[in-house]
Amino acid sequence: MPEALRVWRNARLATCDAALGTIARGALITRGGHIEWVGEESALGGALAAAGAAGASPEEHDLGGAWVTPGLIDCHTHLVFAGNRADEYAERLRGRSYAEIARAGGGILSTVRAVRAASEQQLFDESAPRLAALTAEGVTTLEIKSGYGLTLADEAKMLRVARQLGRAFPLTVRTTFLAAHTVPPEYQGRADAYVATIADEWLPALAADGLVDAVDVFCESIAFSVAQAQRLYAAARALGIPVKMHAEQLTNMGGTLLAASQRALSSDHLEYAGEAEAAALARSGTVAVLLPVAYYCLGEARKPPVAALRAAGAALAVASDCNPGSAPGTSLLLAMSMATRLFGLTAQEALLGVTRHAAQALGLAAERGVLAPGKTADFVVWNVRSVEELSYWIGFNPRRTVVRAAEVLRWPNTNP
Ligand code: DI6
Ligand code: FE
Numbered sequence: 239m240p241e242a243l244r245v246w247r248n249a250r251l252a253t254c255d256a257a258l259g260t261i262a263r264g265a266l267i268t269r270g271g272h273i274e275w276v277g278e279e280s281a282l283g284g285a286l287a288a289a290g291a292a293g294a295s296p297e298e299h300d301l302g303g304a305w306v307t308p309g310l311i312d313c314h315t316h317l318v319f320a321g322n323r324a325d326e327y328a329e330r331l332r333g334r335s336y337a338e339i340a341r342a343g344g345g346i347l348s349t350v351r352a353v354r355a356a357s358e359q360q361l362f363d364e365s366a367p368r369l370a371a372l373t374a375e376g377v378t379t380l381e382i383k384s385g386y387g388l389t390l391a392d393e394a395k396m397l398r399v400a401r402q403l404g405r406a407f408p409l410t411v412r413t414t415f416l417a418a419h420t421v422p423p424e425y426q427g428r429a430d431a432y433v434a435t436i437a438d439e440w441l442p443a444l445a446a447d448g449l450v451d452a453v454d455v456f457c458e459s460i461a462f463s464v465a466q467a468q469r470l471y472a473a474a475r476a477l478g479i480p481v482k483m484h485a486e487q488l489t490n491m492g493g494t495l496l497a498a499s500q501r502a503l504s505s506d507h508l509e510y511a512g513e514a515e516a517a518a519l520a521r522s523g524t525v526a527v528l529l530p531v532a533y534y535c536l537g538e539a540r541k542p543p544v545a546a547l548r549a550a551g552a553a554l555a556v557a558s559d560c561n562p563g564s565a566p567g568t569s570l571l572l573a574m575s576m577a578t579r580l581f582g583l584t585a586q587e588a589l590l591g592v593t594r595h596a597a598q599a600l601g602l603a604a605e606r607g608v609l610a611p612g613k614t615a616d617f618v619v620w621n622v623r624s625v626e627e628l629s630y631w632i633g634f635n636p637r638r639t640v641v642r643a644a645e646v647l648r649w650p651n652t653n654p
Contacts, residue, residue, distance in 0.1 A: 241270030271643030309378025309616030311596035314557035321352035371568035376618035385416030437473035457493030520550035530576035556591035
């Protein structure tokens with residue numbers, strides 16, 4: 239059967255292809271789940287003829303002059319977890335720091351205990367509402383990291399749940415192996431042995447099961463060193479798996495420079511990065527992923543070097559970092575608002591940060607993140623008068639319609 243041809247007309251497009259790539263009176267043609275053509279509505283007739291649709295009557299959607307962007311991409315989340323850490327948040331409000339709580343055996347390790355105790359079904363059930371909240375905002379692709387299991391079986395459990403969420407919800411899930419999140423109790427005082435185990439045993443086993451799209455490491459004073467990250471990266475490279483990095487969140491350990499030298503997909507957080515890191519990221523094409531919700535929630539004083547990153551020409555992405563410790567949030571639109579107000583991104587940078595550059599941070603630039611021929615037909619129709627509104631509203635969701643692989647998604651009580 240030939241793939242269905244659909245026409246989406248009367249749209250204001252932000253293709254995110256070249257800068258915002260705005261087309262004031264635009265239209266799209268999709269074939270099957272992909273974009274076939276994007277352009278001025280006035281050229282639609284010719285494009286349809288070229289698409290071989292003469293005589294056929296493709297399904298037509300009049301978008302009523304609304305703004306359309308690529309489907310949003312949340313390129314950094316720890317969305318699969320059990321329980322929460324509201325108690326630690328209360329402690330932090332009383333003045334205890336995130337690092338102090340972590341050193342005392344709380345922090346990531348308290349979520350590790352909850353995840354290990356949870357069944358796969360429980361983990362799925364607790365994580366699903368968070369995913370539902372993100373999809374309702376127009377997120378059509380998201381990354382989910384492991385890192386709260388810290389045994390082979392529990393890391394596998396997290397990654398399987400992440401994959402299962404991707405099958406249960408109308409979006410694409412990419413999974414990242416983050417066993418190098420913190421040293422588990424079984425390896426206390428033996429971090430090198432732990433890194434050797436995850437690099438030489440767990441990673442190949444999970445990769446063989448098809449559960450790993452990328453490998454990540456938390457390079458930090460309270461986590462892993464640059465040498466340990468390098469050890470893990472070597473194992474990833476041997477398997478042909480791309481790497482990512484959590485770096486310069488609480489201190490500067492040199493993680494970003496390593497990530498750039500290894501052509502990592504992204505280096506994330508970056509509050510303690512400076513000009514050297516910005517230049518290295520720009521040179522290597524490694525995306526700088528900004529996580530303003532973690533910055534906000536930890537009450538950090540130091541901001542990522544946005545001016546230096548911009549001047550160097552680094553690609554900036556923005557993500558929710560959804561996790562129970564430093565960023566208990568399920569709104570990518572809120573992350574955009576915070577990236578503009580707290581970090582000084584422009585509205586355009588924030589939008590590119592959740593579309594084109596977020597795709598790049600996941601190694602998906604060839605297939606999504608922009609509205610262009612050949613890309614997956616994931617896009618969002620918005621109830622906004624300008625795309626600046628996407629980083630303007632706080633706690634308000636102006637999503638009208640989400641289209642995933644050229645199919646209109648339906649939610650209850652929406653799309654009047
Ligand atoms: N940095 C973060 O912000 C999250 N992980 C990381 O390496 C926090 C994870 C947590 O506190 O549970
Ligand atoms: Fe994170």
